[in-house]
Amino acid sequence: MRDDHGEASLTEILHLRDYWRTIRKRLWTLVTAFSLIVGSVTVVTLLTPPVYQANSSMQIDPPAKGPYGGIEMLGQSGSGQYLSDQEYYTTQDKKLRSRVQARAVYDRLGLADHDAYRDLDQPIDVLLEQVVVERVPKTRLIWIYCKAKTPELSEQICAAWGEVFVERNLKEINQGVQDGLAWLDKETTKAELEWRSAETELLSFRREHNQISLSTDEKGHVASQQIEQLSLDKGKAEAELAQREADFATLESALRMQKDPIRVASLIGAEELATRFEEAASELDGLRTTFGEKYAKVVDAQARKDGVERQIRAKAEAELGRRQSTRDQAQGAVTEIAATIEQITSEALSADGPQGEYNLLVRKVEACQEIYDQLLSKKQEMAVTASLKENNIRVIDPAEALQDAVEPNYARNIAIAIAMGLLTGVSLALFFDYMDTTIKTREEVEALGVDFLGIIPSVPGLVGDSWELARERYLYSYKYPKSAFAEFVRNIRTTVNFSAREDGKPPRRLLITSAGPREGKTTSSINLGISFAATGRRVCLVDADLRRPSLHHAFGLDNEHGFSSLISGASTPDQVVQATPQEGLFIIPSGPRPPNPAEVLGSEACHRALDRLNELFDLVIIDSPPVVAVTDAVVLSAHVDGVIIVIKSFKVARDLVLQAKRQLTDVDARLIGVVLNDFDIQRKSYGYYYYYTYYGAERDEVTKVRRTDKQ
Template structure:
């Protein structure tokens, strides 16, 4: 499916998008006089105000703030001159601090003293010396309001700006403040270094006394505890080695003792019955014992052999062997006993050695424990001495650095640019002030115009009728201008002819070529073609309030219908303030009320007017109860009889909001024409009148906007109303000569 764009919809969309702008432009066009007046007023006031202000000059100097100053002695100067930190946040704090110091009381008072500014009465705006002398502190407080500090972005530079009414004084003050700030910073650094040096000197003396006390205490401790001149760690190592040797010797002695005890136990097992059961170690250690054991064993073997041969115990040979065996056994046991005695003696010696070595070890152990206790105290004293010694050395080093730094006089703030005498003032900025005043005046004027437009809720244009009231606009009648009205107001109005009429309501008849007549005929056309199948024969003309021109509209519509060849009767049903009898130059003693009370017929009260095909019926005598008359059947019959006699009936009625007469009459009409007066009828009042008609279900044809002054700027964009103002007819010369065609080309 191919989508096609709708030109009408796109045009409507563009109009909706431009609606806010058009509303603003419309408001400006309507209220241009107020806006222009406010604009001129704001511009003039700002100009006058700027001329009354004194001229202010500004001088500025540039200084460099270096948080990391030049250190000829290296980083060691940090402790002596704390000129700033290296990290970002500390630098930021440093800069902000310096900005505040520049405008501090101490710096400003120094600058005031250097310049003698407290005696410069012109600086305070005084013509003569005051009764009470101005102090330096008061001058510094006044000077602070003239100084601003502005950091240069992405740099270590700062601008010191001074404002004053005299350019030379502004320069002198700016230089004095910068110099005072730099000198104050240098003095601060030197003072801080001197204070540090004095403090370091006192600390050196105190630490020196502590160090000497520590050394003396350590000496007395060594002397009283009989400690060698060597370090206590070496003494502790010697005792430790001694204890190791004693422990090794004691271990060997105890091992030997155990060996002797085992040998003694084995030897104790040898008896007469087992004399041959000697330990192998003993046999290996003594060849004599081994030979005696051999003899004893061989004697026993020889005896067992004799016994085996059958020889008895009493056999001489056996007895001889017994004697040998006894001798050898006795000798063997005697030797074993000698060995046991030797072992016992060795054992006694070993035991004495063990006791001595154990005593020596215990003595060494005790000395080691005592030395450990002394070592703790010794190390405490030595540690205190060592700390004081290091502190003393460090303080001496810093003291020397501080002394060098004090003599060096390094400054981390430098003057980069001196102030230059300004040649032009910075304030007042007349063009800027005028622009601001113009903008304020313009905004105020637009706001005032918008407020005025918002407070004005009167009906002015046909669009407001259809948009705000929701009824159809069927026509308008322009305002009637008096002869030479434009010249009286100082404007040149291109009038084609002068209207000559006894009443504005009869202009349609008296001057059929006028713009008002053309407008009336336009209303007639709209009424005829609004409902061509069922023409409106009975028309009620009414308004919401008095003075809105409903009688003029009724007469104009009636005359325009009569000029079309129809028999028209205009009836004055305003039984409270009737006017038709004066317009048509009739007496008001006979009219509608006479017909309604039965004193006359329609033929008796309807009289032709000077307008062809137009009859009029005046109101007649004013009754006490008009509404009751309109509610009666006689009034309905009156309308029916009039409708039979005439083609059209136009009824002029009282206002809808004031009385109920028009609402009652409207129920018997084919349609009602609602009259609004431009710039007078308000929207709430018009809605109230339309609500009165809606409450009785009266048919409303539309609204007519009366008394439209087409010379007003509100209607400048209604170009199609141009000829409704003056009509479209030949113009006349001032000498009443022949008509001139306005469209003819001039030669």
């Protein structure tokens, strides 16, 4: 268990190191993305005009029931039931956010002439975006937040928002109270007339029977008591009938006269539909002012308004039918009570004569007076309520603007920009590294399933494609044997020496190739040959690139006779082998180009020529064409002890190297490993910088020499 845990921890550390190495390698990508994002956000933040905020709070209490017993205030709830608290507060919240509310504030403050709104196409929409309404959970409080370009304007908008809403609510309450007063006035007058009529009838009865002093001690009479109670019940039933008739008549009149849909919606308790109609109407008015009647947006807004109006009318028609049914029920109750009173009265009259009739008339007067007194009391209470102008909505905290701007928030914006810059920079660095399929590091070489033999570093001052620079690179380890370049070549030499053949001895015949062209295989071949020759071995460099030879250019030799001549038998080894400035190092140029290079290199004659060279030299290094381009290298791989692939860092894609590896392994070639050429060891992200600086005493020597040559 410990070993598994240790291996897992080590794997995680290695992955983290890979990420860190990638970030360091792509540091400029990260820095660029970070700088652009942070810089852009900083500039935008500094150039953004300040925004100020004002706050106020309101308390919305549940609406009070009507102050006259079971009789409702007209317009509160046509269904006879009050809205639940949740529905009520949801409705008020939507009203606070409605376009009607915004339009009222806009008109009150005269914002059409204000600089901040004068040139806007949709000022109401902008105003709504500047106001935030937030209800405090589990309370009756609502906070209003208003933002504007100046503290004064934000405070004005916030204050007007609360004032307008309070006034609108009070207006709705007063409308209901006035409706109630009108109904009570009508019913009180009617009850007074009935009371006066009953008294007149009683007085006439007394005069008719000359019984001014008839006894009224018969109040305990059962019939009189029944009639008294039924008269009271009849009065209540008639009041209920009057209310139902008023409800029905009011709604019927509103529908027949096609009154304001908002008024109709309020009569049936459809507050949400009323709010939606207000918003649709306000939006339509604004669009008409801006675009005209036939604009597409105006047509759509008109359709939305008409649709809400149809919903209100449909719901009102259904409510009218329900009210008609309840009115008929109330009428039936009144008729039934009246019939009962008439029956009891008739029975009492036949039983008691004038005294019974007298008692009934007295009870009737008393009942009518009691009904009149009740209605008069409710009317007086209603009048007091109307004069008090009570409102269930009030402002708690008056609007007050914050003196410091709430936007832009410099600290927050910069912090977010820094976080986004780092995240974007790291993401881009990892993305670009993922998309970059070129071989750059030892780890990427080993990920291909081949051994890593070492690197041949790039030389400062020798970057370019000219033959002059190429010759300098070819012989660099010969001219500067103490340079870091030469040391890295010696490391490769050591690794190759340890790659024993099947008989356990170091390889005596090496093929150096590449996946694609211009990857530095010739530079690697020459410098590796110089390094082997420096150990006292006799080394022969063979230019087997019969298509594009280059070894003879490196040493300034002629190419009249060479490897092709040796294979064909036209020349002997003594005629084609040429000495070099490096002791122990000899070269054989390519010679004349044959018409069929692949067939020549794959022939038995080529094999015999290489065997002959191994008799004369300790090590034969063959510089061949690229593997993928032509089949020459694959053919030659059958005649050597090992193959070395040279890869130019940051140039060759993984797929190309894998293809070269596949072509060689398909013919059972012995692949020793890969050399990473033209590697920039000054890139600290790759971990070689320390070694470069340690061995780099002569790394700038070539630059000094080139400057001297130019002078």
